[in-house]
Ligand SMILES: [Zn+2]
């Protein structure tokens with residue numbers, strides 16, 4: 566198995582990375598927060614990030630990160646949306662909106678084709 570030392574995104578402690586960018590303690594802490602946010606959202610599906618933050622004590626940007634990382638099913642909650650990485654359009658899953666996703670797929674295909682044409686990568 567390929568293990569490597571990483572710096573925890575939250576407490577900046579060094580730890581042996583297996584998965585993700587949080588040390589085991591922060592991961593546990595995050596799991597607790599995710600659970601709190603999910604429980605609240607399941608009862609109040611229409612809540613937006615600031616409302617959820619107020620009720621759970623979890624920062625709004627963390628809540629949106631949970632959504633982006635797929636830790637909470639944002640598509641089930643009306644107002645949990647985070648911006649597409651390209652055009653800032655609000656989305657509920659993945660990193661890009663549908664339009665940017667298909668644009669990127671097209672770009673990718675073009676690049677692959679170009680690589681094939683010239684016969685040398687990049
Ligand atoms: Zn940590």
Ligand SMILES: [Zn+2]
Pocket residue numbers: 649650651652653654661662663664665666
């Ligand atoms: Zn987009």
